[in-house]
Amino acid sequence: MKQVSSMLLALMAATWPAYGQSGAAQDGARGGLIGLATDAIHTLEAFVFATVPVFGVEVEWIVIWMALPMVILTFYFGFLNLRSFGRAFRVLRGDYRDDTAPGEVSQFQALSTALSGTVGLGNIAGVALAIAIGGPGATLWMILIGLFAMSLKFAECTLGVKYRDVHADGTISGGPMYYLKNGLAANGRAKLGRNLAWAYALIAVVATVPQITQANQAYSQLSGVIGVDNDGFALGFGFAIAGLTAIVIIGGIRSIASVTARLVPLMTVIYISAALTILFTNFGEIPAAFATIIDGAFHPEHYGKSAAGGALGALVIGMRRAVYSTEAGLGTATIAHAAAKTREPVSEGMVALMEPFIDTVVICTMTALVIIITGAYNFTGSDGVLLGDIQMTSAAFGSAISWFPYILALAVLLFAFSTIISWGYYSSKVWGFVFGEGKLSMMIFKIIFCVILIPSGFFSAKTVYALVDSLYFLMAIPNIIGIYLMAPELRRDTADYLARLKAGQIRTAKQIAAEPAAAE
């Protein structure tokens, strides 16, 4: 632990003066440590979100970095993403119970936990944001990228299960730190694996510990619905959310988190049901809505989005939101999937590929159709400006079901809290990898994690978002390098699994019930 903290300090010392030089002129009045930090953040942001011209459209290189493996792996695995629905469903239903011992975390539970970490504003507000900037057509690209993202999710979650550490007491440590280290070592690249694992962990520990963004977005939706926004309320909200989180992660009272975990799927079902209700009452308009999406995908200028930069511009906007929405490539969801009890890593990967399908393809399509059918993408707020973000989604549902915005606010609060709890777990694993899982180390982590949430209501400062967002995406760099290197192994494993499945070597729960003696 000492070694690591001195490494961190050295890293900071080495990088900060460099940022400071460029920043002094820009923000001379403030100076000091805060000025340095601000400059460092801006420099980092400028680096991560630097754009490169692609066919005349400026695209952030990081978006390309994340979208490219989604497409490449989809082809490399022979469109496994589209061929695995039936198998994933059978695994989830518990057909292959031979590797799911009673009382252990099932593959269904691992998926639902991972989903509670990704379903949220990224999906519900993300599609509205895409439409606001790129027109209705951006949705098509978002859905397409969501489908491709399934392959990347499959790759990382299979690795997450294959190269996890199982401790003597049965508890599990998994995630990119472990599969980069163990997986690349198994491929004869131990040193590279260690370096990538540490690079990932060092970035992730800074990126995942501050969950300010979630709390902040929940605050803005709540204050929007009840119409109160002042310092006292913001502070109260901060203390409430930090307090609830502290009860769970410091107090060990997990029942609050458990209740949330059960409510999130319920909320998702309510959301989808509301969307379906609106769609069915406007059944005749669905073909026209799809026509609008497809037309808009190639001609965003038809919908007043000439600034989007044509079809390619709409594609980039959709792609960006889809990358946010699926979180494929960040590697975080693998930490949850690693906890599933299964002997078949590939089967967990197949379960995991349902995640982008549910959180991006299904939820986004529904949301987009509701927004287009209700015409909410042309709604303006009280200030005469077109709505964007969560307000557009809220207005779309509200125009058909007047009380729905309140439900939505409640859902957003729950989604935010469950995301904070899930990410609290993810970041505790990363922290444990970096600083050790000792009692003192973990207590320091828990206190920092909760205290950071307190001022979340105040941060409208873009600087904070910029820091969190840019670090967040940086996690994808070591993770995706590792996935590329292990892709051949993944393809072999998948072929092997499918062959055994076809040959009937993977026994179903029914076969075992019929002749239990032959189970092993």
Add this chain to the structure above:
Amino acid sequence: MSKSQTYLVALDGSEWSERAAQWAVNLAKSTGAKVHFFSVIPWSGFAPMSAPDLAYRPLEKAEEERHAREDILDAMVEKYKDTGVEFSTGYTWGNPVDEVRKEVKAQKIHMVFAGRRGRSKVLDMLMGSVSNSLAHSVGVPIVLVP
């Protein structure tokens, strides 16, 4: 009656289930049947879990296992060890009704003993009753001990 009969007692650590054990043992003493103490730890692989639940599950499972084995099953065997009745024990996770039904088939059980919680009919209707469902689905004679 033949000596090869086996009674299953569904145990969950409650006083009702312990009374059921008492009845089973008393009857077994006179019939010479064996008694199988069986405990089901309620569990569903379809109940969503939070991330911390996921992390603690292996530890919790170990604790549930210890509790079922030591506090419930072994305690019962210990209590009746001087009765001369032959005992066996078993435990698993899942839906109590389903698991008892499976165990009845697997162990070729002749008769089931279960405690019946003294709840009102209204509560039974609302919350469902394990003993009622058992009585309707277990497929062998069942004694519900109030």
